[in-house]
Amino acid sequence: MSSSSGSSFLIRPYLLLLFILLPSLAFNAGHTDPVKWILTKECTLKVNGSTNINKFSCIVPEYTQPDTLICYKDNKSGPIKITGSMALDVQKFDCKHAVMTNDLRKTLKAKVYPKIIIKFLNLSRYPDVYNREEVIKGAVTIELAGIVKRFEVDYKYTMNGNGNLKLIGTKQVNFSDFNISPPRKLGGMIKTNNELNVEFVLNIKTLN
Amino acid sequence: MKRIILSGLIAGVMLFILCYGGLYLGIRLFPALFMDYNNPLFNSDGNRDVFFYMHAFIISFALSWFWDRFKELFHGHFILRGLEFGFVYAMVSLLPVMWITFSSLDITFFMVLSWFLYGFFQAVVAGTLFAKLNP
Numbered sequence: 001m002s003s004s005s006g007s008s009f010l011i012r013p014y015l016l017l018l019f020i021l022l023p024s025l026a027f028n029a030g031h032t033d034p035v036k037w038i039l040t041k042e043c044t045l046k047v048n049g050s051t052n053i054n055k056f057s058c059i060v061p062e063y064t065q066p067d068t069l070i071c072y073k074d075n076k077s078g079p080i081k082i083t084g085s086m087a088l089d090v091q092k093f094d095c096k097h098a099v100m101t102n103d104l105r106k107t108l109k110a111k112v113y114p115k116i117i118i119k120f121l122n123l124s125r126y127p128d129v130y131n132r133e134e135v136i137k138g139a140v141t142i143e144l145a146g147i148v149k150r151f152e153v154d155y156k157y158t159m160n161g162n163g164n165l166k167l168i169g170t171k172q173v174n175f176s177d178f179n180i181s182p183p184r185k186l187g188g189m190i191k192t193n194n195e196l197n198v199e200f201v202l203n204i205k206t207l208n
Numbered sequence: 209m210k211r212i213i214l215s216g217l218i219a220g221v222m223l224f225i226l227c228y229g230g231l232y233l234g235i236r237l238f239p240a241l242f243m244d245y246n247n248p249l250f251n252s253d254g255n256r257d258v259f260f261y262m263h264a265f266i267i268s269f270a271l272s273w274f275w276d277r278f279k280e281l282f283h284g285h286f287i288l289r290g291l292e293f294g295f296v297y298a299m300v301s302l303l304p305v306m307w308i309t310f311s312s313l314d315i316t317f318f319m320v321l322s323w324f325l326y327g328f329f330q331a332v333v334a335g336t337l338f339a340k341l342n343p
Contacts, residue, residue: 051246053239099247106248183252185245187228187260189235192246 035206037069037084040164042203045088045116047104051192058095058104060088060116069204073126080126082138085119086202107175107183107192109145117143118200121150127157127165140169142198147178165204172197215341216272219334220265227264227330244316267327268334271297275338282339290336297331298324 043063049056069084090110095101108116123138134157141150153169160166174194175182182192235242275293282289302324310320 053235053242054246056246097243099244102248103246103252107252181253183246184254184257185247185250185252186231186235186242187257188254189231190242190245 035071035073037071037082037165037202038205038207039063039067039069039086040203040205041066042201043086044201045118046199046201047093048197048199049193049195051190053190056095056097056100056104058093058101060092061094063088069120071123071126078125080123082120082122085117086200087115087117090114090116103183107180109180113145115143119143123155127159127167138169142173142178144178145180149173149177160203163206165202165206167202167204168199169202170197170199211342212272212276213269215275215338216265216269218341219272219337220268222337223268223330223333224261224264226333227326228261241318241322244319247315249313249315264330267330271331271334272338272342275335276342279338279342282335286339286343287336289339290332290334293335293338294328294330294332297335298328302327 041062041064045060047058049058063086065087067084067086069082072081072083074080090105090108091114093101093104093108095104119141121139121141124136127136128134136155136157138153138155139150140153141148143149151171151173153171156168156170158166173196175192175196176194182194184191271293274297279289282292284292306320306324309315309323310317
């Protein structure tokens with residue numbers, strides 16, 4: 001009688017400790033702190049398109065307004081949620097041909113809608129630093145000429161020598177996705193094709 | 209009046225085929241020459257396409273009236289009359305218009321020169337037809 005009450009007296013503090021630790025262990029098993037991704041000014045946006053007489057490639061060569069994306073890395077292999085966006089100036093597009101540059105800005109209604117906003121929604125999984133070249137997928141919304149459209153984007157990523165993550169997203173979009181008519185000149189004899197290949201390069205500094 | 213309209217209409221059809229056909233072929237054969245038309249100066253939403261394609265008839269009726277008024281001034285073989293008519297039109301109308309266009313718009317000299325030659329060609333074709341249809 002006295003020995004059993006003695007042993008329960010010894011077990012009680014361990015049980016108490018277990019009750020205190022269990023909930024915190026359970027909480028930590030499913031969640032980690034969000035990871036901050038700082039978008040550096042090396043980020044770029046490139047748009048490749050064509051007309052029936054030539055091809056054009058226009059680029060926003062740098063991102064002068066560094067922003068932060070927040071990654072909620074709940075598990076290592078599953079999809080992750082991202083919040084945050086990047087806003088690029090349409091006026092900064094450069095097609096290496098002044099006339100084409102002005103025409104693209106006019107087509108994208110730069111005076112009325114001066115920004116292209118790419119909002120990041122998720123990634124199929126967190127980029128694995130040990131796999132230096134991998135392909136992942138993710139959802140974004142692109143706001144252009146006042147129209148917001150959701151797209152699934154293919155990403156390639158590499159880890160830079162300085163530890164920065166380089167995420168390259170590519171997607172084929174159409175002018176018509178954003179209610180924009182592809183430009184046509186001389187009664188339609190010179191026509192711009194509806195398809196545009198968009199490539200954005202995110203140069204990311206990771207903060208835990 | 210009837211002759212002006214009839215010869216204007218025939219010249220319009222001829223210019224439509226020659227000029228737009230030539231432009232269509234030119235764009236396909238020499239695309240580099242047309243790169244500068246990707247310019248915000250030029251209408252790009254297609255809402256004026258009908259006016260663009262009416263140009264052949266606008267110029268043919270205008271030239272038909274002009275021919276009828278001044279045809280006595282052009283002498284010789286019908287081809288020579290057509291050439292002289294085209295030259296007069298180019299000097300009186302095209303040259304001053306192209307001059308002011310080049311001086312005021314951000315377009316290349318080659319583009320203005322091509323418009324000048326295009327207009328001269330149109331007037332020569334129209335003049336040659338008028339010399340036959342309305343001598």
